Amino acid sequence: MNDFSLDRSNIPGVVLAGGRSSRMGRDKASVQLSGRTLLERVVEQLEPQVSILAVNADATPENCRHLFIPDIVPGKAGPMAGIHAAMAYGATLGGVTHVVTVSVDSPFFPRDLVDWLAAAIDGPEKIAIAASEGRSHPVFGLWPLKLADDLEAWIATDEKRRVRDFLLRHDVTEVAFPLRPTRASLLDPFFNVNTPDDLAEAERWLRVLV
Numbered sequence: 786m787n788d789f790s791l792d793r794s795n796i797p798g799v800v801l802a803g804g805r806s807s808r809m810g811r812d813k814a815s816v817q818l819s820g821r822t823l824l825e826r827v828v829e830q831l832e833p834q835v836s837i838l839a840v841n842a843d844a845t846p847e848n849c850r851h852l853f854i855p856d857i858v859p860g861k862a863g864p865m866a867g868i869h870a871a872m873a874y875g876a877t878l879g880g881v882t883h884v885v886t887v888s889v890d891s892p893f894f895p896r897d898l899v900d901w902l903a904a905a906i907d908g909p910e911k912i913a914i915a916a917s918e919g920r921s922h923p924v925f926g927l928w929p930l931k932l933a934d935d936l937e938a939w940i941a942t943d944e945k946r947r948v949r950d951f952l953l954r955h956d957v958t959e960v961a962f963p964l965r966p967t968r969a970s971l972l973d974p975f976f977n978v979n980t981p982d983d984l985a986e987a988e989r990w991l992r993v994l995v
């Protein structure tokens with residue numbers, strides 16, 4: 786019998802806001818979507834879902850008013866470096882087993898993200914990852930702190946450091962989220978703002994949200 790029970794009241798949240806933003810051409814965290822930065826929107830969406838919130842990147846984002854945790858692995862090593870920093874941060878807090886991560890460039894992610902990811906955790910080494918429309922979104926995950934050492938070793942040796950390759954090593958559950966009804970068509974809640982065109986599309990979605 787599995788007697789592990791995740792403490793839902795003690796899940797820290799980390800916004801991954803690093804990377805190159807090469808497709809956007811400027812730092813995505815400080816890009817404005819209808820008068821507010823992507824970082825502010827994502828922080829506001831995550832804050833009520835977690836016990837404490839931190840912002841992570843390889844370098845401090847502009848005008849960041851939140852608790853900031855830098856990547857420990859240097860050199861813009863990719864999202865897994867941010868997830869590693871998030872795990873290390875979780876380990877500095879008492880009684881934490883899992884930490885949740887979200888991406889700074891997905892402003893419409895679900896308000897019940899953490900509840901549903903948490904419901905899928907049935908062991909201290911289980912990872913839960915979000916999915917929609919049959920695709921997984923592994924940057925939206927609930928990560929066991931127990932995997933921090935394995936992740937650190939993997940980052941040091943894996944050349945590509947793809948999130949999906951790390952997941953292949955571990956016990957992972959995908960949690961499928963529904964599309965969000967709007968006044969227009971259905972919105973994928975994990976819609977990702979990578980380019981200036983995506984930003985214009987996000988502005989259009991904002992106008993039809995209900």
Ligand SMILES: Nc1nc2c(ncn2[C@@H]2O[C@H](COP(=O)(O)OP(=O)(O)OP(=O)(O)O)[C@@H](O)[C@H]2O)c(=O)[nH]1
Binds near residue numbers: 806808842
């Ligand atoms: N901490 C940290 N986060 C990262 C790093 N690289 C990407 N991310 C985050 O991972 C998520 C997915 O990033 P992408 O949109 O794939 O890539 P990007 O580097 O931000 O942008 P592109 O250069 O256009 O690919 C976002 O939340 C990024 O902020 C990194 O080196 N460190």
Ligand SMILES: [Mg+2]
Binds near residue numbers: 888890977978
């Ligand atoms: Mg992206």
